[in-house]
Amino acid sequence: MKKRSLDVRGLEPPEPLERILSELDALQSDEQLDVTHWREPLLLYPILVERAWQYKTEYDEKARTYLISIWKDSQ
Amino acid sequence: MNLGALSLEDAPGFWTPVRFFLTVPVFGVIAAIMLFLDGGQLFQSRWLPETLAVAHVLTLGYIAMAMLGALFQMLPVVMGTSFPQAERAAVIVHLLLVAGTLCLVLAFLMQVPVFFTAAVALLVPVLILFGVGVIVAIFRAGKTRTTARAAQLAALGLIVTVVIGGYLALGHAFEALSLHRGLTNYHAAWGIIGWILILAIGVSEQVIPMFLTTPPYPKLFNKWLVYLLILFLCAGSLLPLQGVVQAAVVLVSFLMAAYAAVTLYLLGKRRRKRFDITNEFWRVGMLCLILGAGVNVYGYFGGVIAGTDGSILSGLLLLAGFAVSIINGTLYKIVPFLVWLNLRMPVLMGKLKPGTRYYTPNIYEVIGMRPMKLQFMFHVAGLLLLVAAVFLKGLLIYVAATAVLVSNLLLLLNLSHAASLYRKYSGQIAVAQS
Numbered sequence: 305m306k307k308r309s310l311d312v313r314g315l316e317p318p319e320p321l322e323r324i325l326s327e328l329d330a331l332q333s334d335e336q337l338d339v340t341h342w343r344e345p346l347l348l349y350p351i352l353v354e355r356a357w358q359y360k361t362e363y364d365e366k367a368r369t370y371l372i373s374i375w376k377d378s379q
Numbered sequence: 380m381n382l383g384a385l386s387l388e389d390a391p392g393f394w395t396p397v398r399f400f401l402t403v404p405v406f407g408v409i410a411a412i413m414l415f416l417d418g419g420q421l422f423q424s425r426w427l428p429e430t431l432a433v434a435h436v437l438t439l440g441y442i443a444m445a446m447l448g449a450l451f452q453m454l455p456v457v458m459g460t461s462f463p464q465a466e467r468a469a470v471i472v473h474l475l476l477v478a479g480t481l482c483l484v485l486a487f488l489m490q491v492p493v494f495f496t497a498a499v500a501l502l503v504p505v506l507i508l509f510g511v512g513v514i515v516a517i518f519r520a521g522k523t524r525t526t527a528r529a530a531q532l533a534a535l536g537l538i539v540t541v542v543i544g545g546y547l548a549l550g551h552a553f554e555a556l557s558l559h560r561g562l563t564n565y566h567a568a569w570g571i572i573g574w575i576l577i578l579a580i581g582v583s584e585q586v587i588p589m590f591l592t593t594p595p596y597p598k599l600f601n602k603w604l605v606y607l608l609i610l611f612l613c614a615g616s617l618l619p620l621q622g623v624v625q626a627a628v629v630l631v632s633f634l635m636a637a638y639a640a641v642t643l644y645l646l647g648k649r650r651r652k653r654f655d656i657t658n659e660f661w662r663v664g665m666l667c668l669i670l671g672a673g674v675n676v677y678g679y680f681g682g683v684i685a686g687t688d689g690s691i692l693s694g695l696l697l698l699a700g701f702a703v704s705i706i707n708g709t710l711y712k713i714v715p716f717l718v719w720l721n722l723r724m725p726v727l728m729g730k731l732k733p734g735t736r737y738y739t740p741n742i743y744e745v746i747g748m749r750p751m752k753l754q755f756m757f758h759v760a761g762l763l764l765l766v767a768a769v770f771l772k773g774l775l776i777y778v779a780a781t782a783v784l785v786s787n788l789l790l791l792l793n794l795s796h797a798a799s800l801y802r803k804y805s806g807q808i809a810v811a812q813s
Contacts, residue, residue: 314592314650317716318723318742325727343589346459347720354728368595 311340336375344370391451393721393801395469399448400710401794406440407787414780422769425690432487437698439480445706446578457585458527460520462512475505495552503545510534525602529581532609536573565616573612575702577605590712591658593645628679635672639665656751660708667700685770692769700762715745718801725811735811746793757786
């Protein structure tokens with residue numbers, strides 16, 4: 305699966321949410337979006353569920369960042 | 380694998396927190412009117428019924444009102460959990476908080492025992508239940524990061540404050556129960572530090588880097604801060620040896636100033652340098668926190684300020700200066716965001732019917748910068764005049780009261796404008812999705 309990355313650290317709400325969703329609109333079915341975020345985007349999750357996206361979140365303790373991987377099909 | 384997903388049914392509607400936020404400036408107006416009515420004597424002693432009444436208009440009607448509303452919003456959005464039936468619970472909590480606060484204020488002003496009893500009945504059970512609800516909801520969600528832990532500890536602070544406050548109020552109501560005035564210091568300490576400050580620290584961990592684009596707080600700084608504050612509060616409360624209490628007062632004041640200094644440093648490091656009214660409110664709040672902590676220590680160790688022990692001035696700085704400023708500033712971020720989010724939701728969810736005309740206001744235009752700036756100026760003027768009125772008796776308090784009144788009327792106007800914008804465009808949500 306091809307990967308695209310998006311860094312939304314340092315953006316003021318609601319820009320991270322808008323940018324992620326706009327990136328997802330352009331995402332191909334064989335692509336995965338990796339988002340780097342300073343916070344866990346709890347508002348994004350129900351939207352992803354509603355739009356039938358799959359996602360996985362990991363927290364990098366050292367860098368204090370969340371990495372949210374989003375894709376269309378089950379891997 | 381989906382981790383920590385919230386179902387949309389759990390997400391609170393627009394009015395769940397906003398009903399609290401719109402009530403905040405109404406109590407600000409009530410506080411200003413009371414300054415007009417009793418201005419001549421309010422700053423003479425912290426024990427005057429009129430002073431206690433204004434203090435509770437601020438702590439319950441303004442500060443707790445905003446904090447409870449914020450928690451209804453933050454539990455799902457920041458901590459991934461929520462109250463069962465949050466919308467219904469919010470209506471009941473809001474109603475009881477308004478009625479209970481008004482009862483308590485009337486009880487202080489009129490010294491009628493039945494009002495004290497009514498205030499206890501209206502406020503104590505609901506606030507304890509709310510505190511327990513927050514603690515349990517966060518435990519269930521399994522969240523352990525700073526904001527979640529701080530919210531749990533603040534809820535504990537709320538419960539302790541309410542239990543002591545309820546007992547004191549019953550002391551006013553029933554002669555058989557002697558009034559333990561000595562408990563008032565514990566009530567105030569748990570309220571200001573255990574409840575207000577600890578929640579502020581937890582909220583700022585998220586709000587400051589997120590909305591003001593600052594670097595994050597130093598790792599674990601805020602988490603240790605809330606643990607230490609609770610530890611010193613417990614030590615000072617449970618081990619009433621003079622040396623322990625003195626050490627607790629000094630250490631807590633030092634931590635308050637340290638938190639304010641770190642926050643001011645971070646605010647100076649904002650990545651986006653454009654003028655931001657929330658930033659200005661938080662800077663004023665943090666300066667007041669440092670000054671309030673200093674005055675508190677000075678007064679505790681016998682220092683005399685304007686002929687009193689400094690408790691009036693430190694209370695003014697910590698409540699009207701610190702808490703009111705950061706709440707006011709944060710409301711200017713949260714309310715426009717809620718208007719935007721709730722109106723934007725059909726678009727975000729991809730539920731808009733193709734070809735539908737749908738309008739979402741720009742988040743920066745929900746409340747204009749000029750009205751916010753104007754209100755900020757009256758807020759700062761009110762604060763400076765109130766502080767000056769502690770030192771200079773006379774008519775100054777009435778000028779201060781005017782500035783506080785105008786500030787709160789403008790805040791009410793600004794927040795109402797945001798809410799009316801939501802009301803105006805919310806009708807299109809159902810149409811666009813049907």
